[in-house]
Amino acid sequence: DQQVKQNSPSLSVQEGRISILNCDYTNSMFDYFLWYKKYPAEGPTFLISISSIKDKNEDGRFTVFLNKSAKHLSLHIVPSQPGDSAVYFCAATGAFTGGGNKLTFGTGTQLKVEL
Amino acid sequence: NAGVTQTPKFRILKIGQSMTLQCAQDMNHNYMYWYRQDPGMGLKLIYYSVGAGITDKGEVPNGYNVSRSTTEDFPLRLELAAPSQTSVYFCASSYGGGNTGELFFGEGSRLTVL
Secondary structure, three states, X not given: OOOEEOOOOEEEEEOOOXXXXXXXXXXXXXXXXXXXXXXXXXXXXXXXXXXXXXXXEEEOOEEEEEEOOOXXXXXXXXXOOHHHOEEEEEEEEOXXXXXXXXXXXXXXXXXEEEO | OOOEEEXXXXXXXXXXXXXXXXXXXXXXXXXXXXXXXXXXXXEEEEEEEEEOOEEEEOOOOOOEXXXXXXXXXXXXXXXXXXXXXXXEEEEEEEOXXXXXXXXXXXXXXXXXXX
């Protein structure tokens, strides 16, 4: 039962354009959402997060949007740069998990930013 | 800053062998985690710890054991390795257990069981 879904395994975008990565979740008790970025042979690194009390959070070129009614979040990268080429994981958590900051991850989207 | 350090980075095991994946963090984090990532899949939580002496199961704990004798170290033990345990293992840590979100990950340990 995949509670966090990233239905696009890959995405290709031209440099300078907008990248939009999507994520859907099924468990309405998730109340905190995160995006992680992963380069090959490295561990994931935290990118940006959003609490369920907000619908948008922005950090530089990265913006995360949350639509609670649709159980959907998206990550926008503007403008996209070649260094953004990586796998992006969506993750979710909530108090119902019993603490310990346990994250449920999606399967990832491979972003390729082309020159 | 070393952050989260995992050893070994690569290992090949024969079926039935045992081994320990080491994880150490130097950030004085209370919370530590072990995840595994299979090809085309997201990371799945194996075990986690909220402090020295306290551990608990995650989503996929079968075939693994952990211990947490110090704040810094969180080794993962594989007993009787099976091909299904072929995966990339990531250790992570975080300061708190609330919705702080930010887990710090090690570089991963790639394990193959033949």
